[in-house]
Amino acid sequence: MPPIHVLIKPASGNCNMRCAYCFYGDIVERRDVPSYGMMDLPTLENVVRKSLRYAEGECTIAFQGGEPTLAGLDFYKNLIEMQNKHNVNGVTIHNAIQTNGLLLDENWVSFLTRHDFLVGLSVDGIKSVHDSLRHDRSGKETYGRVRDAAALMDRYHTQYNILTVVTAQIACRARKVYQQYKKNGWRYMQFIPCLDPFEEERGRHTYSLSPQLYAEFLKELFDQWYNDVSRGEFVSIRYFDNLVGMLRGYPPESCGMGGVCSIQYVVEADGGVYPCDFYVTDAYRIGDLNTDGFEEIDQRRKDIGFIEDSYDSAKACASCPWHPLCRGGCRRDRDTPEGIGRNYYCDAYRDFFPYAIDRLQRLAQG
Numbered sequence: 001m002p003p004i005h006v007l008i009k010p011a012s013g014n015c016n017m018r019c020a021y022c023f024y025g026d027i028v029e030r031r032d033v034p035s036y037g038m039m040d041l042p043t044l045e046n047v048v049r050k051s052l053r054y055a056e057g058e059c060t061i062a063f064q065g066g067e068p069t070l071a072g073l074d075f076y077k078n079l080i081e082m083q084n085k086h087n088v089n090g091v092t093i094h095n096a097i098q099t100n101g102l103l104l105d106e107n108w109v110s111f112l113t114r115h116d117f118l119v120g121l122s123v124d125g126i127k128s129v130h131d132s133l134r135h136d137r138s139g140k141e142t143y144g145r146v147r148d149a150a151a152l153m154d155r156y157h158t159q160y161n162i163l164t165v166v167t168a169q170i171a172c173r174a175r176k177v178y179q180q181y182k183k184n185g186w187r188y189m190q191f192i193p194c195l196d197p198f199e200e201e202r203g204r205h206t207y208s209l210s211p212q213l214y215a216e217f218l219k220e221l222f223d224q225w226y227n228d229v230s231r232g233e234f235v236s237i238r239y240f241d242n243l244v245g246m247l248r249g250y251p252p253e254s255c256g257m258g259g260v261c262s263i264q265y266v267v268e269a270d271g272g273v274y275p276c277d278f279y280v281t282d283a284y285r286i287g288d289l290n291t292d293g294f295e296e297i298d299q300r301r302k303d304i305g306f307i308e309d310s311y312d313s314a315k316a317c318a319s320c321p322w323h324p325l326c327r328g329g330c331r332r333d334r335d336t337p338e339g340i341g342r343n344y345y346c347d348a349y350r351d352f353f354p355y356a357i358d359r360l361q362r363l364a365q366g
Contacts, residue, residue: 003058004051005062009068010068011066013065013066014067016100019134031280037269041075051265052087057091058094064097067099067103099121109152112158119158121149123162125180127144133167165193167208214345222240229363230359238254243325271291273287273288275301276332286306313334328343
């Protein structure tokens with residue numbers, strides 16, 4: 001078995017924020033059991049024990065939500081003890097957590113730093129946009145608290161990057177967002193296209209990201225990034241980094257850029273396993289790590305054809321000159337009521353790639 005990646009949702013869909021566009025909040029409302037509560041320690045131990053015995057060489061264990069810090073710091077202290085106890089094969093363990101940052105204090109940050117967690121901190125660009133879309137459960141603004149969390153991680157030299165959901169509000173402010181991040185000292189950035197609710201016609205919400213807006217965002221962001229990196233100033237934007245790597249002949253490390261779904265294990269708080277973070281619904285439940293082994297889970301993934309279905313794409317993709325870079329994109333952006341087809345952002349990519357390709361190739365050759 002190659003290295004494996006396990007994504008755990010220890011607080012299920014529970015969160016101390018109410019983001020306007022939360023895709024997981026939409027997902028959980030479509031299940032018979034919207035929330036599985038908090039993961040208990042016996043379930044965590046089953047996940048850790050089975051993961052470390054199944055993995056070969058490396059095992060990444062990431063935590064997401066909802067808001068994963070709601071499980072409490074003691075939960076993660078127990079995690080480290082369990083990893084030390086069950087890592088009988090000497091697997092290299094990588095821990096990561098994606099958080100909104102509201103609960104991060106010195107105790108949290110000291111722990112995350114000491115145990116080499118990679119932290120993904122969610123920020124929506126600039127204060128006015130962030131506070132309009134990412135508010136807490138009582139409706140209060142959160143940007144200041146998130147900035148404080150970032151400053152605290154800077155003090156402790158914590159490994160972290162910034163995760164930004166590209167909404168309509170962000171898309172028209174690419175330059176301003178990029179410059180603000182640089183001003184804050186944030187040099188590791190990820191920009192994730194916003195998802196509309198599952199199985200709903202796209203473009204019906206004020207935050208919805210249209211292909212046209214996404215194309216303009218990519219072009220403006222690329223201009224800013226290219227100007228910096230071409231003169232030797234380090235800034236990492238995951239999507240652009242992957243494109244340069246692909247032009248150099250390397251496979252993309254970012255899920256969704258390979259054109260075919262990868263093997264993933266998304267674990268809900270009750271131990272239930274799903275093949276992808278975007279498909280944590282009853283129809284895609286493929287096992288339970290309290291009772292099942294990874295071999296059984298892998299067989300059920302195959303039985304429902306989850307990865308096999310992701311090979312399907314629009315016929316036009318085969319003759320598209322940008323297919324070697326686009327590869328059809330993420331399955332979630334190709335999923336329609338009629339089946340797997342053309343990527344919703346296809347027109348955005350057809351606009352962006354001709355705009356950026358010469359400069360991408362220049363970087364790849366350099």
